[in-house]
Amino acid sequence: MRTSSRKAKGRRLQNWVRDELLSRFTKLSNDDIYCAIMGESGADIKLSPLAQTIIPYSIECKNKETFTGIYKIIEQASTNSKPTQVPLGIIKKNNLQPLAIIDARHFLDLVSKNVR
Numbered sequence: 001m002r003t004s005s006r007k008a009k010g011r012r013l014q015n016w017v018r019d020e021l022l023s024r025f026t027k028l029s030n031d032d033i034y035c036a037i038m039g040e041s042g043a044d045i046k047l048s049p050l051a052q053t054i055i056p057y058s059i060e061c062k063n064k065e066t067f068t069g070i071y072k073i074i075e076q077a078s079t080n081s082k083p084t085q086v087p088l089g090i091i092k093k094n095n096l097q098p099l100a101i102i103d104a105r106h107f108l109d110l111v112s113k114n115v116r
Contacts, residue, residue, distance in 0.1 A: 031048060
C-alpha cells in the first residue's frame with residue numbers, strides 16, 4: 001500500500017471519530033474538536049479546553065489490517081454474549097496496564113449520555 005493511501009485511510013478514521021463526537025456533543029463546534037494534521041505530534045483528535053472538560057480522553061486513531069487478533073477477541077465475546085449484553089474484551093501485555101476493547105459507537109454513546 002502506498003504511503004498516500006495509508007495516510008488517507010488514517011484520515012478517514014480520524015474524520016469519522018471527529019464527526020461522531022460532534023454529532024453527540026452538540027454544544028461543541030468544529031473549533032472544539034478537530035483532527036490533527038498527518039505527522040503532527042500529540043493526539044489524533046484535538047480537543048479545545050472546553051471539549052477536554054467534557055471528553056477527558058486522549059484519542060489515538062489507528063486504521064490497520066494487523067489488528068485481527070483484537071477483533072477475534074470481540075468476535076468471541078459476541079458469540080458468548082446474550083442479546084442484552086455488550087461484547088467487551090480485556091487485553092493485557094506483560095508489564096503494561098490492561099486495556100478494554102468495546103464497540104466505538106457504544107463507547108461514544110456512553111460518554112455522551114449525560115452531556116450534549
